[in-house]
Amino acid sequence: MPLLHLVVSKSLVSLLSRKYGECRSICYTVTRRASIKDIIESMGIPHTEIGEICSEGEKFDFGFIPETSMTINIFGILPPFDVTCPTYLRSAPLKKIRFIADLNVSKLATLLRMSGIDAEISQDLSDKEIASLAHEKQRIVLSKDLGLLKHRKITFGRYVRSVYPEEQLKEIINFFNLKPHLLPFSRCLRCNTSLAPVEKKDILSRLQPKTRLFFHSFKICIRCDRIYWKGSHHEGMLKRMQQSGIIQV
Ligand SMILES: [Zn+2]
Known part of the structure; x- marks a missing residue:
């Protein structure tokens, strides 16, 4: 049977189908003419996780059809992954991170x-x-x-x-x-829309008595109309983010 030798990087091993176990070096039996993308995905690893495909110093794209007996190295994407920069596997980058x-x-x-x-x-x-x-x-x-x-x-x-x-x-x-x-508390948690500042007087009738008394700065979601202020819920979320090292004071 025609065989390919595939060497998978450590970061991808956990994505392999069970039958490959923890093995990084795989003898793959070629049963049909297939692109390297199809071969890798048939082993369990989605193409979105691949950073580089190469053999003896030569890089290949997803459409490459390997010849049997080749040894091909498959690498995961190394962080930080900048999706706004073109790479040979993803030539059309994104304009924004969304x-x-x-x-x-x-x-x-x-x-x-x-x-x-x-x-x-x-x-x-x-x-x-x-x-x-x-x-x-x-x-x-x-x-x-x-x-x-x-x-x-x-x-x-x-x-x-x-x-x-x-x-x-x-x-x-x-x-x-x-x-x-990162721009904490600038986006609606309910519908993902950016928040806009709103005058307290314009939303006064919608506020609970204690909120009216103790808070003076408000934001509103221009899509779903939800009001945000820096109350105890806000403090709690801020603390969680600080504790997990996501933001610093
Ligand atoms: Zn909203």
């Missing part, structure tokens, strides 16, 4: 919004619809679903490794180098 989070990481999306990062949530969309939206709206897909990230319409995506939302936030901030883009 995300669409799968429902399985919706709490991460809320924390990203809290940090001021544009993060839509897929709600009840199908995988096909999420992929189309990511493609049309130029958004990075965040998910814990390896199958979704293999969709051909998705160029930028990330399989979220961490389990807990705060850890996921740290992971995504570090991976995409989001620290320069």
Whole structure:
């Protein structure tokens, strides 16, 4: 049987299908003419996780059809990953850093919004619809679903490794180098829209007596009309973000 020798970098091993175990060096049986992208994805690793494909110093793109008996190294993306810069695997970069989070990481999306990062949530969309939206709206897909990230319409995506939302936030901030883009409490947690300042007198009738008494600075979501102020909820969120090292005082 014709064989390929594939060497997978350490950061990708956990994404391999069970049958490959923890093995980084794989003898792959070629059963049909297939691109390296199809071969890698058939082993379990979505194309969104690949940073470099090379053999004997030569780099290849996703469409490369390998010859049998080649040894091919497959590397993960090294952070920080700048999606606004073209690379040979992703020649059309994004203009802005914007995300669409799968429902399985919706709490991460809320924390990203809290940090001021544009993060839509897929709600009840199908995988096909999420992929189309990511493609049309130029958004990075965040998910814990390896199958979704293999969709051909998705160029930028990330399989979220961490389990807990705060850890996921740290992971995504570090991976995409989001620290320069953080603007806490500038975005609506409910609908992801940017907040605008609003005069207290214009929303007075909507405030509870204690809020009226103790708070003087307010913001409003221009889409869903939700009002925000720096109350105890705000302080609690700020503390969580400081404790997890996401923002500094
Ligand atoms: Zn809103």
